[in-house]
Amino acid sequence: MSKQKRLLWISDLMLLAVAMVWGTSYGVAKAALAFYPVLGLLALRFGLTFAVLSPALRSLRHAKAAELAGTLGTGVLLLSVLVAETFGISLTRASNAAFLISLCVVLTPLVEWVLLRRKPSRVEWFAVVLSLAGAALVSGGVFIPTAGDALILLAALLRALTVCTTRRVMRDSTLAPLSVTAVQAGTVMLGCVVAALVGSSQPWPALPTLAGHGTFWVSIAYLVFACTLFAFFAQNFAVKRSSPTRVSLLMGSEPAFGALFAYVWLGEQMSVWGWVGGGLMVFASVLATVPWQRNASASVEVRSTVANDA
Numbered sequence: 001m002s003k004q005k006r007l008l009w010i011s012d013l014m015l016l017a018v019a020m021v022w023g024t025s026y027g028v029a030k031a032a033l034a035f036y037p038v039l040g041l042l043a044l045r046f047g048l049t050f051a052v053l054s055p056a057l058r059s060l061r062h063a064k065a066a067e068l069a070g071t072l073g074t075g076v077l078l079l080s081v082l083v084a085e086t087f088g089i090s091l092t093r094a095s096n097a098a099f100l101i102s103l104c105v106v107l108t109p110l111v112e113w114v115l116l117r118r119k120p121s122r123v124e125w126f127a128v129v130l131s132l133a134g135a136a137l138v139s140g141g142v143f144i145p146t147a148g149d150a151l152i153l154l155a156a157l158l159r160a161l162t163v164c165t166t167r168r169v170m171r172d173s174t175l176a177p178l179s180v181t182a183v184q185a186g187t188v189m190l191g192c193v194v195a196a197l198v199g200s201s202q203p204w205p206a207l208p209t210l211a212g213h214g215t216f217w218v219s220i221a222y223l224v225f226a227c228t229l230f231a232f233f234a235q236n237f238a239v240k241r242s243s244p245t246r247v248s249l250l251m252g253s254e255p256a257f258g259a260l261f262a263y264v265w266l267g268e269q270m271s272v273w274g275w276v277g278g279g280l281m282v283f284a285s286v287l288a289t290v291p292w293q294r295n296a297s298a299s300v301e302v303r304s305t306v307a308n309d310a
Contacts, residue, residue, distance in 0.1 A: 014234040016253070023257030025227045026094040026101075027265045029086060032219035035208045038086045039200075041220075043192035044207070046082075046185045048224045053182035060179055070169035071180050075187025077162040082188060083195075085155035092148025093268045098258025099138045099278040100152040104159035105285040106131040111160040115168065123287060131284035137277025138270075181232060255282055 032041055060068065089097045106127045109120040120128070135145075135153070145153060173180075196204060208216045259278055262268040270278070 018231045018234050019254040020257045021226050021231050023098055023254040023259075024261040024265075025223060026089055026097045026258045027262045028219045028222050028227075030089050030094045030097075030262075030266065032216055032223070033086070033090045035213055035216040037196075037205060038083070038090055039192045039196040040205055042082055042086055043189050043196065045220060045223050045228075046188040046192070048220070049228050050182060050185040050189055052224070052229060053178055053185060056176060056178035056182045059176050060183070063175055063179075067173050067175055068183075070173070071175065071183045072187060074162060074166045074169060074180075075184040076191070077158065077165060078184050079188045079191040081155050081158045081162055083192070084151050084158060088148045088151030088155060090148070092146060092152060093270075094262035094266055095259040095268050095270055095274075095278075096138055096149055097152050098255045098262065099281050100135055100149060101156050101159070102255045102281050102285050103131055103135055103153065103156040104163070107157055107160040108163050111157075111164045115161075115164045127284040127287045130287070131281050134277040134280030134284060137273050138281065177232075185228075253282070255285075 029041070036044070085097070085101065106124070109118075109124040110128065112118050113120055138149075210217055255278060259270065259275075263270070
């Protein structure tokens with residue numbers, strides 16, 4: 001086997017691993033939320049991520065003020081995505097969250113139409129309709145979703161907005177991706193701490209002890225090192241060596257991994273129609289990305305932007 005083919009196989013396996021990791025992140029986050037509140041969990045998770053990536057901040061010494069302002073702006077958007085998504089996970093099933101968040105892929109062309117003036121194609125419009133139908137089935141076949149499902153849908157829309165905004169801000173930026181991720185992680189951490197201190201009359205809860213709450217700390221380590229740091233590296237390694245079509249097909253399996261993990265790990269049950277709806281959403285995501293290189297990059301950039309999915 002040639003070196004090029006070997007690298008392609010490695011990149012495909014890494015992308016599949018990223019899809020599995022990000023898919024399982026919903027169930028892991030839901031398990032961690034049983035021990036610690038949403039804002040505290042996010043502050044801890046992204047505080048640790050910021051600490052690990054802090055050496056990358058050295059490259060910001062020569063950054064332009066406009067680049068820094070734009071990066072901070074994307075960090076604020078990321079904060080809104082994660083708050084809506086994590087509160088949604090706490091109020092709905094992890095399998096629902098895994099499927100519904102994939103709506104961001106088909107919403108991205110619509111947001112791109114508004115912000116970047118690129119009109120969606122017929123295929124993309126069809127994918128939107130297909131995905132919305134799937135979302136209705138996943139959320140119980142009703143057009144009025146539960147509070148948790150509604151928050152996940154809001155997070156999907158905010159993700160699409162974050163993707164398009166980040167592409168617009170970083171189009172001519174010279175900042176390294178790791179530096180951008182470090183700034184975004186720090187913004188999320190600070191925003192969650194401020195929101196918790198200002199918006200709650202209760203004192204900041206004590207962290208679960210390592211001895212008595214090993215499951216919580218294993219979940220935190222998994223979310224930081226597997227879902228953020230490993231996934232970020234693996235994605236960047238693989239995208240450079242694979243085609244947009246292969247990327248889309250492999251990453252499109254993420255919601256299915258999320259639903260299967262929720263079934264095995266959390267014992268969640270989905271109806272037949274729920275699985276049909278989830279299948280429609282996965283198919284719509286692939287349909288919206290495979291034929292279009294630009295959108296395939298957007299689907300990958302969704303996760304780069306948020307540095308993780310739950």
